[in-house]
Amino acid sequence: MGAWCVIHLRFEAALEDAFSAILEDLGSAGWESQPEPPRDVRVLAYWREPAPTGLIEQLRTRLETLAARMGAPAPAPPAAAAVPEEDWEASWRRHFGIERPVPGLVVHPSWISYEVRPEETAIVIDPKMAFGVGSHATTQLCLRLIQGACEGKRVLDVGTGTGILSIAAARWGACEVVAVEHDFVAVANALENVAANAAGERVRIIEGTVEDAPGVFDLAVANLLSSELIPVVGALTERLSLGGLLVVSGILTSEREAVASLLRSEGFVIETSEISGQWAALVARRAQTSITNPS
Numbered sequence: 001m002g003a004w005c006v007i008h009l010r011f012e013a014a015l016e017d018a019f020s021a022i023l024e025d026l027g028s029a030g031w032e033s034q035p036e037p038p039r040d041v042r043v044l045a046y047w048r049e050p051a052p053t054g055l056i057e058q059l060r061t062r063l064e065t066l067a068a069r070m071g072a073p074a075p076a077p078p079a080a081a082a083v084p085e086e087d088w089e090a091s092w093r094r095h096f097g098i099e100r101p102v103p104g105l106v107v108h109p110s111w112i113s114y115e116v117r118p119e120e121t122a123i124v125i126d127p128k129m130a131f132g133v134g135s136h137a138t139t140q141l142c143l144r145l146i147q148g149a150c151e152g153k154r155v156l157d158v159g160t161g162t163g164i165l166s167i168a169a170a171r172w173g174a175c176e177v178v179a180v181e182h183d184f185v186a187v188a189n190a191l192e193n194v195a196a197n198a199a200g201e202r203v204r205i206i207e208g209t210v211e212d213a214p215g216v217f218d219l220a221v222a223n224l225l226s227s228e229l230i231p232v233v234g235a236l237t238e239r240l241s242l243g244g245l246l247v248v249s250g251i252l253t254s255e256r257e258a259v260a261s262l263l264r265s266e267g268f269v270i271e272t273s274e275i276s277g278q279w280a281a282l283v284a285r286r287a288q289t290s291i292t293n294p295s
């Protein structure tokens, strides 16, 4: 049996962005895709063995639900095969290169050396089993929206994955960053990346969720699916100072209004919204005065 389980998927290309969030949610260590003209993509998604129980069935159900929701044709059923470790490692590394997710920021894996120019900030991210190398639209939206907002701030990063947003926030002048992540595998990776960037003095990684973050923050960033974000909005609000800024990404454009109105009901004012492909991000400011129940 191979050390990795690879699942073959094929579906309409328009679903790819949204489906990548599902792969991430189901704990895929990574995936690669190739266009399958005229309208499809073929995706190979990887999990370390033993793969989660019922994985194929979950993939099939979620892919079918997504296709139905987006009015796409029914996708081909997923199929699994095992691949040897060496093939995986070689193929995995081939898929990571130098990323420039926002102007002035370079993200590269440790196995590619990069000579930093004076006007650039470079960070090293070895992705392993966690999400966040800077290539995904949702990460790029977060980086773009926090880039000018970190100086001197206490920052909370919810769902840090590789640690990319926390490390970038520290480089952009945050005085302290607390990152929470509920997946222990991602936590291990984030800790390695924080160490590789000598960012440990400012960035603290906590295995847990929003409730585990101590203190009050000036800026919070959360690149989470709406289904993951909505349950933690109340706790996030409590941890933001009045006038503090919340950046949320990972929201499908079709869900943007629902998330915006939830934030308004929690006392936020929506300042900006940006879209990249099927993904939306919102910048919301916690109102200066807390909203109290009139009764």
Ligand SMILES: C[S@@+](CC[C@H](N)C(=O)[O-])C[C@H]1O[C@@H](n2cnc3c(N)ncnc32)[C@H](O)[C@@H]1O
Pocket (backbone or CB within 6 Å): 024, 130, 131, 132, 133, 134, 138, 139, 142, 158, 159, 160, 161, 162, 163, 164, 165, 180, 181, 182, 183, 186, 208, 209, 210, 223, 224, 225, 228, 232, 250
């Ligand atoms: C889409 S990834 C974002 C990674 C990285 N922040 C980025 O922007 O590229 C979402 C991460 O959030 C984690 N996560 C999801 N819900 C969470 C929650 N309620 N508390 C802590 N971590 C959570 C997932 O395990 C995953 O690593």
